[in-house]
Amino acid sequence: MCGVIGLFHAVDPTVPSLALLRRMTDAVQHRGPDGEGVHSEPHLGLGHRRLSIVDLAGGAQPMSIAGGAVTIVFNGEIYNHEALRQQLRAAGHVFHSRSDTEAILHGWREWGLGVLDRLKGMFAFALWDRERGELLLARDRLGEKPMHYATLPDGGLAFGSELAALLAAPGVSARLDPAAVEDYLAFGYVPDPATIYAGIRRLPAGHFLFQRRGETTPPVPRRYWQPPTASVAAPAEAAVELAARLETAVRAQMMADVPLGAFLSGGVDSASIVAFAAAAAREGKGGPLSTFTIGFTGPNDERPAAAAVAERHGTRHRAETSEADYLSAAREVAVLFGEPFGDHSAVPTLAVCRLARQDVTVALSGDGGDEVLAGYRRYRWHMLAETARACLPAPVRRRVLGTLARAYPKLDRAPRWLRAKNTLTEISLDSAVGYYRTVCKVADERRRGLFSPGWRAALDGHDPMARIGALMDECDPRDPLLAAQYADLHTYLPGDILVKTDRTSMASSLELRPPILDHELVEWGLSLPASLKLRGGVGKHVLRQAMAPHLPQELLWGRKRGFAQAIGGQFRKGAPELRRRLLGGAMLDSGIFDPSAVSRLVEEHASGGSDHSQALWQLLVFEGFLAAQDAGTARALPDLAGA
Structure with a gap:
């Protein structure tokens, strides 16, 4: 690399x-x-x-x-x-x-x-x-x-x-x-x-x-290349074929003249890669495959599930805990990426890259599985919304459900089953607009309210949703799941996931390879009918079937964990530092943001009444980017791991 x-x-x-x-x-x-x-x-x-x-x-x-x-x-x-x-x-x-x-x-x-x-x-x-x-x-x-x-x-x-x-x-x-x-x-x-x-x-x-x-x-x-825009008939023995294709991709990507290992989380994708890579490593007589895990204290800790997979497949396993200071990490992320980057899972990703680099120069990852085989929860909600849209005429959806959504309170910290506002809103909207709302990090009204009047004028009517709508329009309208995957393949995958893995791995002088993104496997997986990818509210159904002989059942069918720590509590405790950085210095001098709107965001979060941790993280990273610009800071390789 x-x-x-x-x-x-x-x-x-x-x-x-x-x-x-x-x-x-x-x-x-x-x-x-x-x-x-x-x-x-x-x-x-x-x-x-x-x-x-x-x-x-x-x-x-x-x-x-x-x-x-x-x-x-x-x-x-x-x-x-x-x-x-x-x-x-x-x-x-x-x-x-x-x-x-x-x-x-x-x-x-x-x-x-x-x-x-x-x-x-x-x-x-x-x-x-x-x-x-x-x-x-x-x-x-x-x-x-x-x-x-x-x-x-x-x-x-x-x-x-x-x-x-x-x-x-x-x-x-x-x-x-x-x-x-x-x-x-x-x-x-x-x-x-x-x-x-x-x-x-x-x-x-x-x-x-x-x-x-x-x-x-x-x-x-x-x-010169475009992913499929329509699905095809289900192939016979799809699970068997997927296992064969994935094993072939894994073996092809183990080509190296230097030590090679693999990331191992508690999820299906990385565990599938490890299952095939560990077998190939044993056949090569080069010793057991090295695997690496970063965990978090609390319910999202992936270390126990990763350890079970490592034991089953005989890997040489190392695991550490990430306890990062995200207030400090925000500025360092801005320098590391060279522009604002708002996915705070970059912090533990850098930690696992640095852990792996102690032993290997190349690592395999499970990235791409969620996009190619429909693993994200938002795909399930999108398909439920599509079913509701098909049953209700557009005027009814807009008038009745739209009215209910506006009246329903926004309960950020309530149990999921009480948070119906977003679901009602999505169903009331047309397909592309509804899906855009599920991927949008800071909602339109709040986001535009954060900008100063002069900056809003400079936007000249720019609408981020138009990009999602245009991409989804390129797909067969009879396959809304593929349309959502197709949009993600052109936006979220290259813009977030692959930027994150490239910059953090390269900052560690580690080469990271995702076998699921073998382009022939991508073409095949995307073109599968929706019923093979998403069934009974569970994504990656065909992958779970394919890996049943190789992975524990509790991992295959357990709940999905996000690879990130909850940062809301840190930001409430750090409210004075938030105010100092977001309401003065480079942020104030830039003229981009309305200080009163940013102040309200900080206070609402600090009070515990709302969870604005995502928006605050993005603003903190942006502040770090502006501060680095003002200081003429040379690109450095900061230690974000905090472990």
């Missing part, structure tokens, strides 16, 4: 400064502590930081072939590179290393853009073909690895794995994007293709940028 950076100018043949390229590369040095390299020639400069995983001696980058005719900087892993090598050797290509990076170079020479369709893995790379005068930036299908880019004032292009690398390039603006700020408060992250900066974009998952020497028009992202 690595960090990549680059500069390209299609018209100006100036050779980029090596000092500038090294400055940009240094901004992502944590992504690759094992090596560095830069390459500069007319029109182009490339830089790379390497975390050595495969071909430790021969995989240095930037890598070139054909006497420097084609050069690449690459971040990721290509799991089918051996099969590609065989095809390319048969076509006459000669290899000089065992590195998967070289397979991309020869694949480009043989297939051009068609190489993207042949790659199986996670990747973000920049490839320069000097003979053709062509630059290609590409990102993997699901967005596991990041690629950012910016058009410079002189018409050039800057790109890199993280925002800090681009901000090190002259001419890249650090002006905030008002729409991105609202999206952050709405979703808890800034969805692709935007970033928090108006002048920097993220290359969307499954897209590439392509520009030829001499072209004056800035390149635009082009899609």
Whole structure:
């Protein structure tokens, strides 16, 4: 796993400064502590930081072939590179290393853009073909690895794995994007293709940028892969096929020349990965698989369930407890991610990454299972709401249920069965609007009330819901579950889950691989009919069936736990610090927020009458981001674990 950076100018043949390229590369040095390299020639400069995983001696980058005719900087892993090598050797290509990076170079020479369709893995790379005068930036299908880019004032292009690398390039603006700020408060992250900066974009998952020497028009992202938008008939023996597909994906992703382990929580997804990986490790005679767990004190502690799986499959298991100070961690998260990031499970995720890195360089994870096989509770509520919508005419829903929802008290801290306001509201709304409300972190009315009048005017009618609605409209209207999954696959998965795992693992110099996101498995899983994914109010039904021979029944059918601590109590005790940070300093100077509205949010939470912990966390992270900007803080790697 690595960090990549680059500069390209299609018209100006100036050779980029090596000092500038090294400055940009240094901004992502944590992504690759094992090596560095830069390459500069007319029109182009490339830089790379390497975390050595495969071909430790021969995989240095930037890598070139054909006497420097084609050069690449690459971040990721290509799991089918051996099969590609065989095809390319048969076509006459000669290899000089065992590195998967070289397979991309020869694949480009043989297939051009068609190489993207042949790659199986996670990747973000920049490839320069000097003979053709062509630059290609590409990102993997699901967005596991990041690629950012910016058009410079002189018409050039800057790109890199993280925002800090681009901000090190002259001419890249650090002006905030008002729409991105609202999206952050709405979703808890800034969805692709935007970033928090108006002048920097993220290359969307499954897209590439392509520009030829001499072209004056800035390149635009082009899609090369799209997940299914309609389900198919249920395959025979779906559970058996899923087990076989998942085992194949796990074994393919255990490719490494360095120690490899796996994360193990109390959930079905990671336990399924461990079951197959432990068996493969035993067959390989390299000793038992190493597994790692972070737990929390209280009802969400996953350590007992993880220990039971570890014992069953004979893994070498390590577990620790996370007791983080989230008031301190909020500022550190802002620095770590380079922009506001509102998922506070990033804190324990960094802790488990650092725990794993003590023993291994690569770890497998269960990420993606909830999106691909419908594991989130919100899918169940969405389908219940869809059933109710189908039974009630729209005018009745809007008038009767909408009125009831407005009259029903908002009982944040009551038992779940008494919290009907959100359910009534969702049913009263149309499908996309209702689903948006289930994924929205800070509701529209409250969120917009937090902004100052000037900032509300700058938003110019921006509506975060429109993104969800447009994505759901791309799907078969007869499959509302797939429509919700499809929306998450384009927003929540690449914008939250995969950003979180990439930044925290790279901060620890750990490579993290999620086998469930094998793109062929994703295509197959998404296209399953809803009845196989969600049955009897339980998600991932077909996965639970598939893993019945391998996992304890209580884990397969037990309640789902979130991988995060409850932070509301810390914020009530820390109310004076909340007031100090959210009502003064960088927050006040920014002019973005209405101090009186923020003050009310703090007081309502501190009194115990409402739970605003999510909104307060997001504001605290935003305050940390603003403070780091004001201080010109260099990107650091803070210890968020607190264990």
